[in-house]
Amino acid sequence: GDSVTQTEGQVALSEEDFLTIHCNYSASGYPALFWYVQYPGEGPQFLFRASRDKEKGSSRGFEATYDKGTTSFHLRKASVQESDSAVYYCALGSSNTNKVVFGTGTRLQVLP
């Protein structure tokens, strides 16, 4: 079935560091790909999406590019801030089953 893999469980950075969180997916066809962010005590919030090869999604300084060749949608940010500390989820929307499948999440801690 469709799946999403996030290899980093936790990431610790200092302010102004460059961020990369890896996301790889397995699905047939062209699933929509998403990034969500979750702050403590809240539900996940939509960050951005992409739905076709080479499309870039972005929001709040975060970006990711849909790469069908490597089945990836890695999250990047050039300069993180302490307020970016949160859990980040990669997800896909199946074009066959109407499911939305999430990865295991990556906890980002940004130290001042």
Next chain:
Amino acid sequence: EAAVTQSPRSKVAVTGGKVTLSCHQTNNHDYMYWYRQDTGHGLRLIHYSYVADSTEKGDIPDGYKASRPSQENFSLILELASLSQTAVYFCASSRDNERLFFGHGTKLSVL
């Protein structure tokens, strides 16, 4: 802004008891989802629905039932709660299976 309301916000249940978690959305969305969140597993899909009076099994449906009596309401039912069902449960809605709007979650503790 889309609104998804879950009730209760937290619940303590006894093993073997029946638990019902409720979700109400005012977004006029067709799709609704139930996920559970556990450390190390992220968000896992339990049940979902894309039309009233119909539900679909997600990836981990065993031990759970779902009910969608109207477009606005989607319930998750644990007929015989077990210790392993202690988790945080999130409901979400969407216009299609694209951008999801989540509730604040229900923290369930089964003792």
